[in-house]
Amino acid sequence: MRKTKALALAALGTALTMGLAACGGTAGGGNNNTGTGNTGAASTAKHNDGYTKVVNPSDAKGGTLKFAYSDEPDSMDPGNTYYAWNWNFSRLYARPLLTYTAAPGEEGLKLVPDLAEGLGEASEDGKTWTYKLKKGIKYDDGTEVKAADVKYAIARSNFSAELTDGPKYFAEYLDAEGYEGPYKDKNLDNFKGIETPDDYTIVFKLKAPFSEFDFLVANPQSAPVPQAKDTGLEYEKAVASTGPYKMESYEVGKQLNLVKNENWDPATDTTRKQLPDRIEVQFKQNAEDIDQRLLAGQIHADLGGTGVQPAARAKIVADPKLKDSTDNPYTPFNRYAMMSTKVAPFDNIDCRKAVQYATDQVATQAPWGGPLGGDIGSTLMTPTTVGYQQFDLYPNGADNKGDAAKAKESLAACGQPNGFETNIAVRGDRPKEVQVAEALQASLDKVGIKATIKKYPSGDWSAQYAGKPDFVHQNKLGIMIAGWGADWPSGFGFLSQIVDGRFIKDSGNYNMMELNDPAVNDLLDKGIQTTDAAERNKIWGEVDKKVMESAAFLPFVYEKTLLFRPSTLTNVYVHPAYGMYDYTWLGVQQ
Amino acid sequence: MVAFIVRRVIAAVLMLVIVSVATFAIFFLIPRALGQTPEGMASRYVGRDATPEAIQGAVKRLHLDEPLIVQYGRFAKGIVAGQEYSIGPRMVECPAPCFGYSFNNNQPVWPTLMDRLPATLSLAIGAAIIWLVAGVSIGVISALRRGTLTDRLAMTVALAGVSLPIYFTGLVSLALFAYTLGIFPGGGSYTPFTEDPVMWFQALVLPWITLAFLYAALYARLTRAGMLETMGEDYIRTARAKGLKERTVVTKHALRATLTPILTIFGLDVGLLLGGAVLTESTFSIPGIGKLVIDAIRGNDLPVVLGVTLFAAFFIVLANLIVDVLYAVVDPRVRLS
Amino acid sequence: MTTPSASPAPGSFLELRDLRIHFPTEDGLVKSVDGLSFKLERGKTLGIVGESGSGKSVTSLGILGLHKGGRAKISGEIWLDGEELVGASQDHVRTLRGKKMAMIFQDPLSSMHPFYTVGQQIVEAYRIHHKVSKAVARKHAIDMLGRVGIPQPDKRVDSFPHEFSGGMRQRAMIAMALSCDPELLIADEPTTALDVTVQAQILDLMLDLQREFNSALIIITHDLGVVAELSDDILVMYGGKCIEYGAAEDIFYRPEHPYTWGLLGSMPRLDREPTERLLPIKGTPPSLINVPSGCAFNPRCPYRERTGGKATTEVPQLVESDGGHLVRCHMPREERRAIWENEIKPMMEGV
Numbered sequence A: 001m002r003k004t005k006a007l008a009l010a011a012l013g014t015a016l017t018m019g020l021a022a023c024g025g026t027a028g029g030g031n032n033n034t035g036t037g038n039t040g041a042a043s044t045a046k047h048n049d050g051y052t053k054v055v056n057p058s059d060a061k062g063g064t065l066k067f068a069y070s071d072e073p074d075s076m077d078p079g080n081t082y083y084a085w086n087w088n089f090s091r092l093y094a095r096p097l098l099t100y101t102a103a104p105g106e107e108g109l110k111l112v113p114d115l116a117e118g119l120g121e122a123s124e125d126g127k128t129w130t131y132k133l134k135k136g137i138k139y140d141d142g143t144e145v146k147a148a149d150v151k152y153a154i155a156r157s158n159f160s161a162e163l164t165d166g167p168k169y170f171a172e173y174l175d176a177e178g179y180e181g182p183y184k185d186k187n188l189d190n191f192k193g194i195e196t197p198d199d200y201t202i203v204f205k206l207k208a209p210f211s212e213f214d215f216l217v218a219n220p221q222s223a224p225v226p227q228a229k230d231t232g233l234e235y236e237k238a239v240a241s242t243g244p245y246k247m248e249s250y251e252v253g254k255q256l257n258l259v260k261n262e263n264w265d266p267a268t269d270t271t272r273k274q275l276p277d278r279i280e281v282q283f284k285q286n287a288e289d290i291d292q293r294l295l296a297g298q299i300h301a302d303l304g305g306t307g308v309q310p311a312a313r314a315k316i317v318a319d320p321k322l323k324d325s326t327d328n329p330y331t332p333f334n335r336y337a338m339m340s341t342k343v344a345p346f347d348n349i350d351c352r353k354a355v356q357y358a359t360d361q362v363a364t365q366a367p368w369g370g371p372l373g374g375d376i377g378s379t380l381m382t383p384t385t386v387g388y389q390q391f392d393l394y395p396n397g398a399d400n401k402g403d404a405a406k407a408k409e410s411l412a413a414c415g416q417p418n419g420f421e422t423n424i425a426v427r428g429d430r431p432k433e434v435q436v437a438e439a440l441q442a443s444l445d446k447v448g449i450k451a452t453i454k455k456y457p458s459g460d461w462s463a464q465y466a467g468k469p470d471f472v473h474q475n476k477l478g479i480m481i482a483g484w485g486a487d488w489p490s491g492f493g494f495l496s497q498i499v500d501g502r503f504i505k506d507s508g509n510y511n512m513m514e515l516n517d518p519a520v521n522d523l524l525d526k527g528i529q530t531t532d533a534a535e536r537n538k539i540w541g542e543v544d545k546k547v548m549e550s551a552a553f554l555p556f557v558y559e560k561t562l563l564f565r566p567s568t569l570t571n572v573y574v575h576p577a578y579g580m581y582d583y584t585w586l587g588v589q590q
Numbered sequence B: 001m002v003a004f005i006v007r008r009v010i011a012a013v014l015m016l017v018i019v020s021v022a023t024f025a026i027f028f029l030i031p032r033a034l035g036q037t038p039e040g041m042a043s044r045y046v047g048r049d050a051t052p053e054a055i056q057g058a059v060k061r062l063h064l065d066e067p068l069i070v071q072y073g074r075f076a077k078g079i080v081a082g083q084e085y086s087i088g089p090r091m092v093e094c095p096a097p098c099f100g101y102s103f104n105n106n107q108p109v110w111p112t113l114m115d116r117l118p119a120t121l122s123l124a125i126g127a128a129i130i131w132l133v134a135g136v137s138i139g140v141i142s143a144l145r146r147g148t149l150t151d152r153l154a155m156t157v158a159l160a161g162v163s164l165p166i167y168f169t170g171l172v173s174l175a176l177f178a179y180t181l182g183i184f185p186g187g188g189s190y191t192p193f194t195e196d197p198v199m200w201f202q203a204l205v206l207p208w209i210t211l212a213f214l215y216a217a218l219y220a221r222l223t224r225a226g227m228l229e230t231m232g233e234d235y236i237r238t239a240r241a242k243g244l245k246e247r248t249v250v251t252k253h254a255l256r257a258t259l260t261p262i263l264t265i266f267g268l269d270v271g272l273l274l275g276g277a278v279l280t281e282s283t284f285s286i287p288g289i290g291k292l293v294i295d296a297i298r299g300n301d302l303p304v305v306l307g308v309t310l311f312a313a314f315f316i317v318l319a320n321l322i323v324d325v326l327y328a329v330v331d332p333r334v335r336l337s
Numbered sequence C: 001m002t003t004p005s006a007s008p009a010p011g012s013f014l015e016l017r018d019l020r021i022h023f024p025t026e027d028g029l030v031k032s033v034d035g036l037s038f039k040l041e042r043g044k045t046l047g048i049v050g051e052s053g054s055g056k057s058v059t060s061l062g063i064l065g066l067h068k069g070g071r072a073k074i075s076g077e078i079w080l081d082g083e084e085l086v087g088a089s090q091d092h093v094r095t096l097r098g099k100k101m102a103m104i105f106q107d108p109l110s111s112m113h114p115f116y117t118v119g120q121q122i123v124e125a126y127r128i129h130h131k132v133s134k135a136v137a138r139k140h141a142i143d144m145l146g147r148v149g150i151p152q153p154d155k156r157v158d159s160f161p162h163e164f165s166g167g168m169r170q171r172a173m174i175a176m177a178l179s180c181d182p183e184l185l186i187a188d189e190p191t192t193a194l195d196v197t198v199q200a201q202i203l204d205l206m207l208d209l210q211r212e213f214n215s216a217l218i219i220i221t222h223d224l225g226v227v228a229e230l231s232d233d234i235l236v237m238y239g240g241k242c243i244e245y246g247a248a249e250d251i252f253y254r255p256e257h258p259y260t261w262g263l264l265g266s267m268p269r270l271d272r273e274p275t276e277r278l279l280p281i282k283g284t285p286p287s288l289i290n291v292p293s294g295c296a297f298n299p300r301c302p303y304r305e306r307t308g309g310k311a312t313t314e315v316p317q318l319v320e321s322d323g324g325h326l327v328r329c330h331m332p333r334e335e336r337r338a339i340w341e342n343e344i345k346p347m348m349e350g351v
């Protein structure tokens, strides 16, 4: 019985793939390579095909999928990681309550049930969210996943002093006043933020209504952890697996090997495949050499998902054949500058507009690697954020190289017709950002704005410098170079931390504009209480526009990466929620 | 001899203490003096955009708020007596010598060092053998054929070897021999000897040669200069006047004298490399001490940096000691005192 | 002696005929030895004197064949016991070195290998030419050390050169040189590094040993004092050439060359302060690349005016002035003798 069901599902997967290829393809058009012809598909795929459809589709099983990574993660523990790729990769062995649809394009931004049977059910007041677990989901040791394991997972990842690396959204939103975490307080019943009325029901109790709670439980932190198996910081070496793979061995900073988890039941899983026999990851590999190995076909993917290094990029750009084996997706990051509305003369909106018009956005795009490194931006939200709307309030010339006339006009309106002096703050140990600051400085100089670049260390950037309004005021930091990527691809995830006036903090502040516009704040509140997604997403667009109207936010680029897909890799597509290939789909040609 | 070694060991221990204090100062004291707060430091060991509470938690857990002298005392005590750490649900024992617990890897430093040592040993010793043999032979031949085409060619290659960065030669050799010709495995293929000796050897050939190239070039130049000087010595003339064959004059008389100072340098170079061949290990992605420390420095993983520094200092001190003793054995004019 | 005879196989044990050893250098051709000829019989001692740089060492190394295979351009003939060595193969001359001819060097400390014991170095020298066991060679080494007057030779055989005093080192050098009973022994400034009493002992030792082995001995030195009592014949070198040659008495009692007069005058004596010199030779030794035209000594010679201008234009020949006494000077023999008798000799005796 189960077998036929699995087959049926696999067939559905193929159908889905074909559907994607047909409708999602704007660049590739009607490409018919949806069959099993691996080699043919690989050789005819074009640049960015993986962005709109599945390249090299195949359900052939077997082989070893090899990843390499220039760094190592904070942790392989799904509850203790903040690395973007790891929220993608950890799904191979950890199933959260919800996850994103396995599809390229906009479709991939939609949440689907994973461990849960359906999306969350919100109570009338929006403060209680209930999820039902699918029955019969097992860990790799054959024991069944229980609701308490999900509760325990969130307790440990959000309320302990030891697991410091992951985000703490649940601690922020759940109503769990005074809970000290499972390591200090061994009685899980004292954790009131989550209730488990039975083994398959999980009820989240929130402090305030939060309509995007579903996005939070799509975080790997909601993947279950059996309390008996928790070894705290060392749990990353032996994670209890619920996904199609399980850990065979893990040497921190060296190598991770995954093998098939026989207790994973594909019938319960709509988003993952289980094609390779093994998955091997090498950590701490030389970044340039990773590219060489990728191009030589010795490994299949760069785990980091941040694209190739400049040397390989140059090689790829020069060779159309190589370029056809690449995709150029957006990352979740927007690169921008913020102007402090509390530092003169930027307390005057016209002076801020002058900067908006004066900026040569081609010059500020260059440090990121030109068009391949990012599209010139004009909004806060990036194109892969749910709710993104395209508009440009401050067109700076047809060629984006700055509109000096408009800038002069704004300067006059501001009462500074001959320009003024200001400072640009930048993280001195980030070369690209320093180059951006220099490009901006040059742009402003052309209209008479004399900017001095001030460099600060990134370690204390947020705690002591740009993120500390007192410091910003005292040192007259008019412009600060920054970047932001949302933890979940929605307007709220992107916007709230950086535009909500009530989030302006004495230290660790990300709303460096110090923009405290009641209209913006109200819209955010309204949005997060709006349960209708379409309605809600419209509101995020309005917030974006409102903030841009303040002219305090100066977008540079929507960051993009250049990903290389070796011809030996099958089932490759860029998952928009992660901005990299969907690691749960990949297979290898043998 | 015994008294000498005892005295040197005491001096070495003192030096290690000084090295540890200095390293500690560089990574703790100076940033503090420049205005870095314990929170600023802790913010590196927690997730992105961590809440102040989370940062405070990390400060407490890593004891960053304690006076520096107390922090150092804790570190020193750990080496002598071991330490206990909380990993969450329970405490774990870090037995002496406990170099601390990595802030980033959540692993004790000492086992990590021990884990990385074989790779560094393999790389350093293999390369050392190659460069010693190659460098000295080339140097001798160059010196004996001074001014000829062979000499000039060898010295030009040596100059290239000294001036080309390992990062470059390493990547180029990988591109050529591993990815284009496929003769050797690519980067990141280091396998411990105990697991697969054949793979161990194959994976190390390119790193050995790359690292040895640099040193061989250096040693060829040293040897050549040394040989030229030695061959002009009076005792070489004496050796010839005895009627010795030229080959014996070169090997028994000239080389012996030339090699003595080179052996000193060799000992120190190997000692230094055992503290990590940073560039080679990084280029070829070999999980050795050098790769460990460079990553630790980048990630501000202070316990690891401290651990490796002490470890490397230990090797340098040891190498110095061995070299001094060896020198006395080789050169009878030197007395150990 | 003046003109090299073409006849081969001379009767003498050692004979040099017009030996030239020139070194091509970046600055030009260095004519270190430029037409040297002499003869030496077994059991006899030849003293070669001359200032620093006059070519003494190059000559002796040339005889041993140590310039072969190098940059040096060698011409002329060296006859040793009926064999010509300039044209002989390098390897053949090597087999003669140490056995047939041996050399004692100037600075015994730098001339012995610092890393090997004195015994090892003597053993090595012996075993090159004698296929014996190490033990036998070692006994021989101890024996040799004893014969050159080193106390407790069975102990000192294991000492390193730096553990010896200067005099003992030179004795050890001699023991090494004599270990294979060489028929020709060249001592290149054997006592320069030693203090005066030790100097005398070493010279006595060499003479004793020479008598014992009946070898031919060449003693090379800066100053005539050293060779005075030892030598049968004396050869005075200047700028790579022989300028006066004769029996020891001739050179000491009837020297005829102005340069030799200078040497005698500047001879340090035990009864005088070494700084006190009677007839200091003014100026510096000649360049061996741009040898002064005419008589090489002319820039420094107080008598150059007495040769009617020939001193600067014509190279004087080595001419026999009396039985076997050769002099290279344009001044007529009588005039030279008169100057010596009337001007130089009284002055030297007056002191």
Ligand SMILES: Nc1ncnc2c1ncn2[C@@H]1O[C@H](COP(=O)(O)OP(=O)(O)OP(=O)(O)O)[C@@H](O)[C@H]1O
Pocket (backbone or CB within 6 Å): C023, C025, C030, C031, C032, C050, C051, C052, C053, C054, C055, C056, C057, C058, C059, C222, C288
């Ligand atoms: N290998 C060589 N190449 C070039 N020039 C040389 C070489 N050997 C010797 N000479 C030159 O030949 C000249 C004679 O040197 P030599 O050593 O024979 O002098 P010497 O009479 O022994 O002097 P001293 O009393 O100082 O030992 C010197 O000018 C020296 O520079």
Ligand code: SF4
Pocket (backbone or CB within 6 Å): C257, C258, C259, C295, C296, C297, C298, C301, C302, C303, C304, C307, C311, C316, C328, C329, C330, C331
């Ligand atoms: S030839 Fe003339 S210059 Fe030369 S030594 Fe005789 S007198 Fe003096």
Ligand SMILES: [Mg+2]
Pocket (backbone or CB within 6 Å): C056, C057, C058, C188
């Ligand atoms: Mg000499």
